[in-house]
Amino acid sequence: MKLSSALLAVGGLIILGPVAAAEDFAAAVQKIASARVSNAAIPGLVVVTVNGQEQKIQGFGLVTKSTDGKNQPQSLPHLPDANTVFEIGSVSKTFTALLLADMQVRGQLKLDDAVAALLPSYTIPQYQGRAITLLDLATQTSALPRLPANLMPKQADNPYADYAENNLRDFLRSYQLTRAPGAKYEYSNLGFGLLGQALSARAGKSYAELVQERITRPLGMADTGIALTATMQKNLATGHDAQGKIVANWDMPTLAGAGALRSSAQDMLRYLQAHMHGANVKVPAGLQLVQQPQRATGMPGLQIALAWHVQSARGQTVVWHNGMTGGYASFIGFTADGQRGVVVLANASVNVDDIGMAALLPAAPAAPAAEASNSASTPTTEKLSATQLAEYSGRYQLAPGAILNISAGPDGLLAQMTGQPQAPVFPRKKDEFFYRVVEASLQFERDATGKIQSLTLHQNGHASPAPRIGDAAPEAAKRTEIQIPAEQLKQYTGSYTLAHGFKLVISEQAGQLYAQATGQGSNAIFAETKDKFFLKVVDAQLSFQRQADGKISGLVLHQNGRNMPGPRDAD
Known part of the structure; x- marks a missing residue:
């Protein structure tokens, strides 16, 4: 549950995992992927690696880990492979950016066109006369928030499904920008959803049709799209949350450009190779343009191109993006010289960036001899009180x-x-x-x-x-978990509004409470005392509040030094 920031959705500042030299990176990736599956962090993974002319697709784990009757998947467990289909989440943004670049190269629009010019039926906010441009949307600098405030899902496990285009129009009509577009990087699913709408309007076709016409059909990606074909449905991996519980697939009819696509490792290999060897690929147009850095992010060594993040580290420049939905995670990246590339697809909402980066970044330089005795591979003898x-x-x-x-x-x-x-x-x-x-x-x-x-x-x-x-x-690891009977846990279930358009839904399943924030996955919460619960996946706590009659009336989210109260919504 990343309640605190969208920044972490595009890579934290610490990559927890080893990195590898170019000649052995496939083996290093295999080692990390195997460990993630063997420790039950992720049910199943498929990893694509490209090293020069060598290509490899490796499957790990199972397409589902659940075998109980209450949460039974549609297909029998088996090893995921090149044809297994996953939700790719925000990696879809790179497809949206490629559509933009393709239309720019074809002369159908310009990057600095105002979004309002493509969507005359919308009222697009401005800041002191500065309009939002297509480039602003594509570089996450539009000044639009991460999510629209009127995103209030009827289905907590499918949060975007009932968000309609009229909802998007209503939000944009009333929203006031707090800064000039282009001034600051701020990751926005809303922005990319709006970009998809704008491109669709200019082309006179749906976003799904545009992706198929300009990208997937030219590249031979038969198992990539929004709607599941019979073959894609047959090969669809079962999605799981961070605790391993089977969850629903996500639908994004209005904000499709932000994360609606599904794909397979075989198809993503074709997509990866097209970007790595873009100079030799005739279609789709714009493959070189999407990789060109456009703006700074404010983070050291990190720039943004059209959707893609361009990161310089250890003398190497890598181009990458990641994604996550309620039940899946993804990563795609390649070195700027086109020599190495990687795709990671997982059937759990657990970050897989470390696996991807292990294939792209060179090994860290050896520690100087003077520091050898205190290097990370040698235990230190110094003890502090x-x-x-x-x-x-x-x-x-x-x-x-x-x-x-x-x-x-x-x-x-x-x-x-x-x-x-x-x-x-x-x-x-x-x-x-x-x-x-x-x-x-x-x-x-x-x-x-x-x-x-x-x-x-x-x-x-x-x-x-x-x-x-x-x-x-306080550390969650030091908190003492107590057991509360399932019938008592039900009193906490319900929806709590923390901010306009941002809710926390508390549910109970098989004697376990779960919390799910708007647009995010579900996470287990654990009782520390009566009315006080904590999360283990992130340092956050929940305190439930009661009325004089003892009925739960609200909660307070404690995270990052902040206390966010949320009254309970009427049943």
């Missing part, structure tokens, strides 16, 4: 919504990025700690009085400063 460790505890803000929580563990410090697993860090020398799970280190800085005031994350050749913004958040 509990009092010394407590000095470093706190929350450090690396970017909007990306907070690094540092706390004292039994053997040293524990570091946890928003939405990522906790990892230990070890002292190398005073105020400097290193990770063993990834090539990264933390350098703490002190003020004139000697108090820790900030840290700097060193990773992939970049230094990312982070001021200390408060005390360390």
Whole structure:
């Protein structure tokens, strides 16, 4: 449950996982993928790797992990393969961007055209006379929010299904921009959904028809689209949430350009190769244009092209995008020189960026000899007291919504990025700690009085400063879970409005409570005391509130130092 920020939807600042040299990256990817399946984090994966002329498609795990009668999948479990179909989520945005580039090259529009010119039936907001352009939408700089505030799904497990075009018109008519378009990068599903609508209007065809005509048919991608063909339905992997529960497929009729497509590894290989060798591909047009950096993101080493993110790290430039729906995750990327590429498709809403990046980034340089005894591969002998460790505890803000929580563990410090697993860090020398799970280190800085005031994350050749913004958040791992009978859990179920258009739906299944935020996947919540629950996948807690008669009247979401109250909606 990424309640705090859309930033994490496009890659956090720490990649938790090893990286590989070019000659052995396929083996490294296989090792990571196998581990993710074997530890039950993801039921099934298909990984595509391209290394020069060598291509490989590998399946791991099963198309579903459920075999009980209450949550029975339509097909029998088997190994996913090149033809297995997955929802690709926000990777669909790269298709939308390619349609835009194709129409630009054909002379059917220009990147700096105002969106309002393509959608005369809409009222598109402006900021002090500055109109939103197609380029603004394609580079996530439109100043539109991540989601429209009037997205209020009737089906919590299919949040976009009943969002109609008239809802989109209504929202845009009333929305006021808070800054000029083009001024700041802010990831927006709404923006790309609007871009899909604009391109469809200019072409006089539906988004699905446009994708088929301009991309999938020319590239021979028969198993890619929005509507499932009989073959796609037969090969569809079962989607699972982060806890392994089977979930519904998503439908996005109005915001299709943001994430509605499904595809297979075989088709995505064709799509990947077209981008890697775009200069030699005649159709679709615009393959080179989509890869050209257009604007900065405000994050070190990261620019945005048309939908694609262009990241420079360790002397390598990679072009990538990721995606996630309620039951699936995806990643596609390639090196800017066209030598290596990767696609990862998973049937669970669990981030797979680390698997993809392992195929694209070169190995970290060896530690200098002088530091060999304290390198990440050699245990440090330095021990710090509990009092010394407590000095470093706190929350450090690396970017909007990306907070690094540092706390004292039994053997040293524990570091946890928003939405990522906790990892230990070890002292190398005073105020400097290193990770063993990834090539990264933390350098703490002190003020004139000697108090820790900030840290700097060193990773992939970049230094990312982070001021200390408060005390360390309580660790979910240290919370004590208690059992509450299923019949008592039902009193908490219902919908709670945290903000206009943003709800938290609490449901109960088989004696377990789940929380699902608008437009996000479902996550289990665990009782710590009566009326107080916590999540394990992210550092967040829920406190339920009662009326005088004892009936639940609302809740408060505690996350990233904020307390967000949400009254319970009327039944």
